[in-house]
Amino acid sequence: MNSIPLTAPRCVLEANNLSIILGGKKVLEISSLQVRTNEVLVIIGPNGSGKTTLLLSLALLLKPASGTISYQGHSINNAAEILALRRRLAVVFQEPLLLNTTVWNNITLGLRVRKISGEEIKARTEKWLERFGIASLAQRQSKTLSGGEAKRVSLARAFALQPEVLFLDEPFNGLDSPTRQALMEDFGNVLRETNVTTVMVTHDRNEALMMAHRVMVLMNGRIRQDGTPSQVFSYPIDEEVAGFVEAGNIMHGSITSQTEGLALVDIGGQQLEAVSELAAGTNVTMFLHDDDITLSIPQSEIKHSSARNQYIGKVVKAFPIGSQIRVTVDCGISLVALITRRSWEEMGLKQGQTLIASFKASSIHLIPRR
Amino acid sequence: MMQIALLSLLVSGSATLLSLLIGIPLGSTLGLTRFPGRRIVVSLVNTGMGAPPVVVGLIVSIFLWRNGPLGILHLMYSPGAMIIAQVIIAFPVVAGFTLAAVQQLDPKLRLQITALGVSKVQMVWQMLLEARLPLLAAVMAGFGAVISEVGASMMVGGNITGQTRVMTTAIVGEDSKGNFSLAIALSVILLALVYLVTLALTMIQQRNKIR
Numbered sequence: 001m002n003s004i005p006l007t008a009p010r011c012v013l014e015a016n017n018l019s020i021i022l023g024g025k026k027v028l029e030i031s032s033l034q035v036r037t038n039e040v041l042v043i044i045g046p047n048g049s050g051k052t053t054l055l056l057s058l059a060l061l062l063k064p065a066s067g068t069i070s071y072q073g074h075s076i077n078n079a080a081e082i083l084a085l086r087r088r089l090a091v092v093f094q095e096p097l098l099l100n101t102t103v104w105n106n107i108t109l110g111l112r113v114r115k116i117s118g119e120e121i122k123a124r125t126e127k128w129l130e131r132f133g134i135a136s137l138a139q140r141q142s143k144t145l146s147g148g149e150a151k152r153v154s155l156a157r158a159f160a161l162q163p164e165v166l167f168l169d170e171p172f173n174g175l176d177s178p179t180r181q182a183l184m185e186d187f188g189n190v191l192r193e194t195n196v197t198t199v200m201v202t203h204d205r206n207e208a209l210m211m212a213h214r215v216m217v218l219m220n221g222r223i224r225q226d227g228t229p230s231q232v233f234s235y236p237i238d239e240e241v242a243g244f245v246e247a248g249n250i251m252h253g254s255i256t257s258q259t260e261g262l263a264l265v266d267i268g269g270q271q272l273e274a275v276s277e278l279a280a281g282t283n284v285t286m287f288l289h290d291d292d293i294t295l296s297i298p299q300s301e302i303k304h305s306s307a308r309n310q311y312i313g314k315v316v317k318a319f320p321i322g323s324q325i326r327v328t329v330d331c332g333i334s335l336v337a338l339i340t341r342r343s344w345e346e347m348g349l350k351q352g353q354t355l356i357a358s359f360k361a362s363s364i365h366l367i368p369r370r
Numbered sequence: 371m372m373q374i375a376l377l378s379l380l381v382s383g384s385a386t387l388l389s390l391l392i393g394i395p396l397g398s399t400l401g402l403t404r405f406p407g408r409r410i411v412v413s414l415v416n417t418g419m420g421a422p423p424v425v426v427g428l429i430v431s432i433f434l435w436r437n438g439p440l441g442i443l444h445l446m447y448s449p450g451a452m453i454i455a456q457v458i459i460a461f462p463v464v465a466g467f468t469l470a471a472v473q474q475l476d477p478k479l480r481l482q483i484t485a486l487g488v489s490k491v492q493m494v495w496q497m498l499l500e501a502r503l504p505l506l507a508a509v510m511a512g513f514g515a516v517i518s519e520v521g522a523s524m525m526v527g528g529n530i531t532g533q534t535r536v537m538t539t540a541i542v543g544e545d546s547k548g549n550f551s552l553a554i555a556l557s558v559i560l561l562a563l564v565y566l567v568t569l570a571l572t573m574i575q576q577r578n579k580i581r
Contacts, residue, residue: 061485087487097482100500109496110486159484 010037012197013058013165020053020068020221028053028069028221035165038131040191040198042208042229045218046244050251051201052169053219058199059091059167060275065191071164090163094170096150098142107157112159128156148179155187159194168200172207184210205245206235209285210367217241229262234336242321249288249336252369255280262308270332273308283369292363293337295327296356297347308361311335315353318344329357330368375530375559378536385456393461394505396566397468398494402480407465412469418462425453427522430455441506452536455522460512467508471501506575510568517564537563548568 020028024039035041035058043250045051056062058069060082068075071085090110098106112232115358132152142150149274151171158166169185172180188210191198202208208215208229215232225237230250236242236361253267254279263276267286280282298312313331320326325344329335335357349355400412433439434446434454445451475497484495498505520538526532529543537560544553 056481059485083487083489086485090489091482092481093478096479097476097479099479099483099496109483109488113486113488113492155488191445285580287575311457 009044011035013038013069013071013199015058015069016067016266017274018057018064020050020057020062022053022066025063026221028057028064030054030223033058033223035197035199036214038195039196039213040087040200040211041214041216042212043201043216043218044198044203044205044208044245045201046203046339050220050221051203051218054223055091057169059089059165060086061091066316073311085322086244088164089167090155090158090165091160092158092169092171094173096126096147096154097149098145098153100143101141102138102309103129103140103142103145103153106153107160110161124162125336128160131159132156132186148175148183151175151183152186152283154181155190157189158195164197166196166198168198170202170204171200172202172204182359186275205305206287206365207365208249209233209287217245220242242326248290249286249293249335251286253283253286253368255284261365265364265366270311272364273361274366275362276364276366278366278368284366285369286368287365288335288359288363288366290326290336290338293335293357293359295329295339295343295347295349298354298356305358307358307362309364310356310358312354312356313353315349315355318349318351329355331357371556371559373532374535374537374556375542375563377449378517379535379562379563381452381523382456383454383514385460385516386509386513388453388457388510389460389464389516393464393508393512394468394498396461396545397508398472398498398571400465400492401469401472401520404459404495413463415465415469419466421459421462423459423523424521424525425517426458427455428521429510429524430458430522430526447530448532449527449534452523452524452534456516456519459522460516464508464512464514468501468505469510470510471504472497474504475500497546503540503575511573512566513567517560517567538572 011034015030015033018028018030018033019026034213043054043270053062057064060076062067070076075083076085091238093212100108107125107128108121111124124361126135129138132155134149134156137149142153145153152303155171166361172184173185185208191211200211212229215227215229217232219240223269224241225232233248234250236245251267253265255262255263255276255299256266258272258276260276261275261277263274263278264275264283265286274286294307306307313326313329313335316330317328320341323341324366325341327337327339327349331365337357396415400408400415430451431446434443434451435441436446444456479500480493480497483493488496518538520542523536524542527536527539529535529539537556541553541556541560545558566580
């Protein structure tokens with residue numbers, strides 16, 4: 001066993017000066033990327049940004065034109081090393097990609113080629129079928145499964161391998177909303193239990209918010225930002241990244257009470273009302289889209305409004321993005337609102353000005369915090 | 371007549387088996403790998419699928435003649451010679467069907483199988499398993515090609531009664547002698563034989579198709 005350095009989290013996978021050329025075009029250029037032990041790294045980016053290409057090359061399924069990939073400090077060179085290492089990894093693709101045989105045979109194939117004992121194969125397969133709620137499907141032919149069931153099989157197949165690093169390429173794409181929700185929940189629980197080092201690629205920022213310890217934004221084949229979810233989503237590094245992550249307000253808090261689907265959320269001492277079924281006492285991450293906030297000048301008295309949340313605050317920052325302006329308002333909590341340049345001018349706003357920020361309880365998105 | 375039918379089955383059955391042993395590895399290699407000159411080989415296989423049996427018979431004859439390069443084997447006018455000729459007819463058919471079967475598999479599936487940590491040989495095996503139903507079509511086509519061919523069997527077998535006479539050569543022989551009723555009877559038996567073998571393979575192929 002290597003000793004774990006105390007200064008930095010141990011790094012299981014490292015890529016340096018990686019470049020990938022497809023069809024004569026350089027699609028990926030990564031100067032340095034590290035995956036730390038036991039973290040969930042989510043790589044987000046728009047379509048065509050090179051996410052899948054990056055995932056495939058990290059999972060040793062695509063040979064880079066140049067650059068090095070090393071696992072636990074050893075760089076990978078020849079075919080035998082690649083095969084040996086692939087057997088320590090698992091990859092889940094966007095489509096379930098099951099073999100035309102039974103669910104059981106699909107899950108055991110990877111275990112069989114690893115020369116794992118029959119007893120162990122049986123135990124692991126049963127465990128993971130059970131864990132993903134598909135034990136009753138064990139003897140079914142893969143072709144007869146629904147999309148959601150097939151996805152569960154492909155996830156169970158990956159976890160049964162007990163990989164050192166788990167790679168996922170848009171695993172929740174193409175499922176209908178209830179199926180997707182249920183699967184994300186189960187998957188999130190399994191991730192927490194196993195603590196497996198995970199690299200997931202997605203274009204869905206909610207997935208990143210729910211799962212990630214660390215988020216990387218990939219655009220045009222380059223890593224543009226790397227940080228915690230709240231760093232990336234609250235403080236996008238530039239306009240382009242902001243445009244993609246649709247920067248909003250992300251805050252942590254806890255639910256103080258909940259009646260009839262309306263929850264009172266405590267965020268840094270401020271009480272907010274949000275539409276949510278989550279129980280009182282739940283620690284949550286609150287997500288509020290920046291263009292869901294309306295700013296208004298306080299008149300003699302506040303008019304009645306259907307917006308459940310109204311706060312008086314002061315403009316502390318204004319930052320133009322195209323035809324719009326991102327206004328940061330301090331109301332005890334710091335809120336970022338996106339308004340048009342014209343509104344800014346017509347309202348005669350300026351720094352330090354007092355105004356009211358209002359937003360509906362249904363605009364707030366609450367996610368239980370890991 | 372029974373003996374003729376049995377010899378037909380024996381010769382064409384073994385020729386089909388041997389052509390599977392050559393055709394499946396060849397077809398899967400062509401379908402799953404990329405190497406310089408691959409397209410040339412594929413075009414040769416496709417040509418072989420349509421090679422006229424008489425031409426194959428002629429070439430095999432030239433090799434097996436007593437003073438030919440392989441004359442020393444004394445195979446001319448034997449069932450062995452007929453098997454050789456039929457293998458040459460059938461293996462490109464099997465290779466062509468195998469190539470088509472593995473190429474129609476989702477390339478992403480191959481990536482997934484690779485990602486599961488299989489070796490190259492295991493990968494090819496898994497792909498063939500995945501293509502097992504279309505591969506049965508290769509068996510049927512290969513068998514169909516040889517059980518029904520007459521030109522090559524006639525040329526390298528010689529239609530010798532009790533030794534190399536098979537269904538097709540017997541039909542030609544009886545027909546030329548004017549024994550139409552016997553020719554028709556043989557034809558019915560041949561058709562029934564082809565049908566039974568194909569039926570058995572089709573049953574296997576379609577077994578899992580009903581959901």
